[in-house]
Amino acid sequence: MTQENVKVLIIGSGPAGYTAAIYASRAGLNPVLYTGGEPGGQLTTTTDVENFPGYAEGVSGPQMMMDLQKQAERFGTDIRFGLATSVDFSSYPHKVIIDEKHEITAESVIISTGASVKYLGLESESRLLNKGVSGCAVCDGFFYKGKVVAVVGGGDTAAEEALYLSNICPKVYLIVRRDELRASKIMQKRVMDNANIEILWNSSTEEVLGVEEVEGMRIVNNVTGEKTEYDINGFFVAIGHKPNTDIFKDYLETDETGYLIVEPGSSRTKIEGVFVTGDAADKIYRQAVTAAGSGCMGALDAERFLAAKEAEAV
Incomplete structure (x- = not known):
């Protein structure tokens, strides 16, 4: 199994993952983003998006995801196709296995795996x-x-x-x-x-x-x-959503449906250095714009966490 060390690992694409990548890359954190099994998330199955700010004439879901991907890549995000198949958050740094063959040791992990409509x-x-x-x-x-x-x-x-x-x-x-x-x-x-x-x-x-x-x-x-x-x-x-969070349940708290639980007003979980954004934690709003907003929160929380870690090491 190949191995690699990264500062910020983002699991999942979609508005949350790509926004987290934009903020993290602009902060000089050199994020690596794995798109997951459905690159772009739920919006890739949406024909027209008319309620996302900035698109006055509307935009197709796939096109919007391509725009977000290009923006993240512009600032240096390393975007890769691959699926996180298991994690180990029992020690720090955190370990994430990609496609059962590549092990990543990450100083911070931003989970943006979303949810799937039933x-x-x-x-x-x-x-x-x-x-x-x-x-x-x-x-x-x-x-x-x-x-x-x-x-x-x-x-x-x-x-x-x-x-x-x-x-x-x-x-x-x-x-x-x-x-x-x-x-x-x-x-x-x-x-x-x-x-x-x-x-x-x-x-x-x-x-x-x-x-x-x-x-x-x-x-x-x-x-x-x-x-x-x-x-x-x-x-x-409208028979419900299934959050794509199964691989994290051994380490992170979930509600009865499987949504990951974060500290109120943040993206932080009970495990230091692990953050959750978008529909993996949000069962109330589930909108592209709120997912993007939480992606920003996840990147800022990760940036502050890493800065504090560096300060401790001095």
Whole structure:
């Protein structure tokens, strides 16, 4: 196994990882960034981004990630394709194994591995992704203003997405597989009191309909087996996210879902020299701009940590 020592190792790309790289490289920390299994993160599957500051005419997700990568490379970030397959944070400096064959000893580690949207697993859902199927109403809802849409899920996230869409869409179907919502009581009341939201109880999606774009959906009643087709233009899946944090769980604290826990108002973890940015820790906002902001925090926290280490050694 090959070995290497680095000052700052950034695991993951996306807005958080690339922003951390921009700040760390400008600070002269010579960061090494490994892109992970999905270079660019979730935004590479997003067709249009219109809510990121600086892009007045909007930009495609892949293009924005290319822009961030070029900016990070401009200041000297060493960007590499590879996947962190295991870590050892039991001693300092920290050890990270890349692709099970390359060991990196890092004085600081910035985790920017993000989270993945959970989908239903339907062929039609996958085929129509970004053609009417989305995992984020706040990101993509604007494109369906004045149209009929559907949201899948029964928790707080689904309720929030349905409520958000109800402000811009005349009709929102909320597809709930049971006869009750899992959302908090206050969210349940808001959904049920909203005239633009119709709840389809005991229902599951059999197929998203459409060839080039979403045109409808076929819903099956889980009690009666009855199938019904509805005309819709947008299909939003809100059944949760899975943070990409499994390799860190032996060393870092997580919540019940797997999101890494950081000190409030920082990117610091309980292990010195290990920082978390973006959707690996953020289960509330999950936006490109907030991920980028936390990437800045991670780099600044790492810079201060390393400066303090150097001062101790003098």
